[in-house]
Amino acid sequence: MRRFAVALGLVALLGAGGAQKSGGVLRAGMQADPVGLDPHTTSATATRNQLENVYDTLVRFDSKGKIVPSLAQRWSVSPDGLTWTFTLRPDVRFHNGRALEAADVVYSISRIKDPAVKSPRAGDFAVVDSVTAPNRTTVVFKLKQPFAPLLAKLAFTLNVIVPKEAAATLGNKPVGTGPFVFVEYIPNTRMVLQRNPNYWERDSKGNRLPYLDGITYIYLPDATARTTALRAGSVDWIEYVPAADIQTIKNDPKLDVVGGLSANFRSLYFNLKEKPLDDVRVRQAIAYALNPQEVVDVALFGAGGIVAKGTTIPAGGFYSYDKSPYGKPNLDRARQLLREAGYPNGFTLDLKVTSTYDFLRAPAEVIQAQLAKVGIKVNIQAEEWSVYLPNFIGKKFVATIIGESGQGDPDDFLYNPFHTKGGGNYMNFSDPTLDKLLEEGRATADQEDRKAIYDRAQERILQLVPMVPLFHSAQYEGLATYVKGFEHFPNTSYLGLRTTWLDK
Amino acid sequence: MLPFLLKRFGLALVSLLGVLVLVFAMVRLVPGDVVTNLIGLEGNVSPERREELRRLFGLDLPLHVQFGQWFGALLQGDLGTSLRTDRPVLTDLALRFPVTLELTLFALLIALAIALPLGVTAAVNRGKTLDYLASLFALVGIAAPSFWLAILFILLFSLKLGWFPPTGYVLFSEDPLGNLRSLFLPALALGMSLAAATTRIVRSSLLEVLSLDYARTARAKGLPERAVVYRHALRNALIPVVTVVGLQVGNLLGGTVIIEQIFGLPGIGRFALEGINLRDYPVVQGAVLLVAGAFVLVNVLVDVLYALIDPRVRFE
Numbered sequence: 001m002r003r004f005a006v007a008l009g010l011v012a013l014l015g016a017g018g019a020q021k022s023g024g025v026l027r028a029g030m031q032a033d034p035v036g037l038d039p040h041t042t043s044a045t046a047t048r049n050q051l052e053n054v055y056d057t058l059v060r061f062d063s064k065g066k067i068v069p070s071l072a073q074r075w076s077v078s079p080d081g082l083t084w085t086f087t088l089r090p091d092v093r094f095h096n097g098r099a100l101e102a103a104d105v106v107y108s109i110s111r112i113k114d115p116a117v118k119s120p121r122a123g124d125f126a127v128v129d130s131v132t133a134p135n136r137t138t139v140v141f142k143l144k145q146p147f148a149p150l151l152a153k154l155a156f157t158l159n160v161i162v163p164k165e166a167a168a169t170l171g172n173k174p175v176g177t178g179p180f181v182f183v184e185y186i187p188n189t190r191m192v193l194q195r196n197p198n199y200w201e202r203d204s205k206g207n208r209l210p211y212l213d214g215i216t217y218i219y220l221p222d223a224t225a226r227t228t229a230l231r232a233g234s235v236d237w238i239e240y241v242p243a244a245d246i247q248t249i250k251n252d253p254k255l256d257v258v259g260g261l262s263a264n265f266r267s268l269y270f271n272l273k274e275k276p277l278d279d280v281r282v283r284q285a286i287a288y289a290l291n292p293q294e295v296v297d298v299a300l301f302g303a304g305g306i307v308a309k310g311t312t313i314p315a316g317g318f319y320s321y322d323k324s325p326y327g328k329p330n331l332d333r334a335r336q337l338l339r340e341a342g343y344p345n346g347f348t349l350d351l352k353v354t355s356t357y358d359f360l361r362a363p364a365e366v367i368q369a370q371l372a373k374v375g376i377k378v379n380i381q382a383e384e385w386s387v388y389l390p391n392f393i394g395k396k397f398v399a400t401i402i403g404e405s406g407q408g409d410p411d412d413f414l415y416n417p418f419h420t421k422g423g424g425n426y427m428n429f430s431d432p433t434l435d436k437l438l439e440e441g442r443a444t445a446d447q448e449d450r451k452a453i454y455d456r457a458q459e460r461i462l463q464l465v466p467m468v469p470l471f472h473s474a475q476y477e478g479l480a481t482y483v484k485g486f487e488h489f490p491n492t493s494y495l496g497l498r499t500t501w502l503d504k
Numbered sequence: 505m506l507p508f509l510l511k512r513f514g515l516a517l518v519s520l521l522g523v524l525v526l527v528f529a530m531v532r533l534v535p536g537d538v539v540t541n542l543i544g545l546e547g548n549v550s551p552e553r554r555e556e557l558r559r560l561f562g563l564d565l566p567l568h569v570q571f572g573q574w575f576g577a578l579l580q581g582d583l584g585t586s587l588r589t590d591r592p593v594l595t596d597l598a599l600r601f602p603v604t605l606e607l608t609l610f611a612l613l614i615a616l617a618i619a620l621p622l623g624v625t626a627a628v629n630r631g632k633t634l635d636y637l638a639s640l641f642a643l644v645g646i647a648a649p650s651f652w653l654a655i656l657f658i659l660l661f662s663l664k665l666g667w668f669p670p671t672g673y674v675l676f677s678e679d680p681l682g683n684l685r686s687l688f689l690p691a692l693a694l695g696m697s698l699a700a701a702t703t704r705i706v707r708s709s710l711l712e713v714l715s716l717d718y719a720r721t722a723r724a725k726g727l728p729e730r731a732v733v734y735r736h737a738l739r740n741a742l743i744p745v746v747t748v749v750g751l752q753v754g755n756l757l758g759g760t761v762i763i764e765q766i767f768g769l770p771g772i773g774r775f776a777l778e779g780i781n782l783r784d785y786p787v788v789q790g791a792v793l794l795v796a797g798a799f800v801l802v803n804v805l806v807d808v809l810y811a812l813i814d815p816r817v818r819f820e
Contacts, residue, residue, distance in 0.1 A: 029671075035589065036590065043543070171590070186599075187599065187770065188600070188768075188769075188770030188771075188774060188775070218768070219768060220671050220672065220768040221765060221768065222671075222765055222766055222768065225658075225670065225766055225768055226671075228658055228670040228671065229669075229671045229768075231663060232662045232663055232666065232670045234670060234671065235672075385541075385781075386536030386537070386781065387536050389537075389540050389541060390536070390537045390540045
């Protein structure tokens, strides 16, 4: 009997030590204010990150990048890939008390598509012919053509489901179905969110989410100031820890850093209309001469990025391709290719970069040194972001270092930058073979078939080298050790705050 | 006195008009494009849509028409709408100006609280150790840039000693004491160079006055040194101090830009900087106009104050 009591006590003790506690307000140090509060009319990451826990999407990405149910508990696709049917959870309420209905999903998607709303993501649903609600819990999407990335677009946390009656005031007072309720926003000072006691989601043990009583976002634009605020204890959690501060925080026993891979790519872009970059041998020579590992080690302190092993898709994912012929410098091969192309003594390459972001400017100097070894003289031109961006979009560059952020679908990483009609194809690059593969990838729903197609597409990209992928920017969040349960998402998303709790 | 005031205010209005034209022209001379900045790289936006946005913002109109529209609205008290957030510029300025004003006045107060006693002490102890220490302070204070001091103060007072929060702003209406605590370090960093410069002026001005005939007369009729310094000399010695301090308030206002950024304070400077980075014209114009207006107003006040202290000025 006594032994039993001891055992019981032990179990109780262990339980107390391991289980999460509810309560407490997380003070989060953020880099920037939201750009407007209406999620449908902005593309700002700051707005998305600070409001994604006020809203829900139809489906969502988990921390591994897999699509999982959210407001829709299940879905199916017709064999021709043209009809998608989603079944909604029955137990969801908006923060204003009204129950979620299929009509709200129809309204939200139509709102994003409506030209009058001026959503920057109207194009996400361009292939959607119609959205209908045959009953209160069923939503049917009819597409003009098969479009496998539809789920990824629906999971994007600015494409959220809003209640129609609140649409006119969403810019001042967000109303969603998410785990936190919007309380107030004071520009440059703070945004306050409060726990939604009626939130539908439970953890694996059946406890209600979220654990926190609330989140207060505090705006600290200066990166060093954010780190200092965390070290001094005036915030519990910060975003965008600069690479140079990671070690400082790790050395502090009361603090920790989580994070790493982020869904993006940074590449050396070529303008294929410019000589001598119109010659594929010259582009290959540059790719053979570069050493991306050294770029990461020197320009990014070894911590700010993860070396690109294949193309634009980060390594380790289901669609990643790792049979790149480049990566380790092969100077003999590079010189040979330059000779074949008619540049045995190299040439001068104008490299335009932005001076505003260190992670895009510093690699230029490393590249300059690396290409000098094969006789290519790199001429660096640095421009402030507001000057650089219009030049880049207007394709007024010979070579440049930049990249884009994706979400989880390979289509984001491949179609946009490399298809002839891709919105992110700033290289004047056009290859009918690749276009065909990328279109096939869009229309194929089966994952294995899709992977085979995208493998061939990436092999083709590496052959033609319209850009040399250098690295994937890493993203880190800093936190006090009593902040538990926070998980880093690789797609710049703070959905991990839903399961965060404070052990103090 | 009245003609003097009218003349000063008239000149102030002319300077403000000049600022208006200059600011309007300058923000547009800087290369960069607000529409591209707003859309960014990842927005899925066609060239036609970009043109439409430009038209909606009125950026396709000739410059003189744009200026006329802005100036017309300004006369009715409308500073326009931020292209980025769609909020009225005036609302945001009204929200932020108190922060910048409080920071500036706090810095001024700290500067005077340091400079007056230190300057007087240095003058009275001329050539002694205290004088040299005060001069050393003045030298270091003038040489050290405020942003560098700010970082040092954060390291010492926040991280090491934990006396003040390193960053962030507390609303006065919610916690007056916390508000002062959150502004103390920024105000100290901002006010340091003014404190140093003022120490030197107080010292040299007081020394000059103390060598004048009436100071000698005061001493000769047997007044104690304390009375000579504080009752007779100091008042006259402060005239040049008022001028210099008054003009320096404008520099303090300008200095808030970097200090607000470092300490994460929601003031005008940070607002203007965000506007500049995005080429959000109405925001930059509004913020610069407000700071310039404050600058001009302070100058007029200094002139008036000067006339009050020193009657000779009025009759020139």
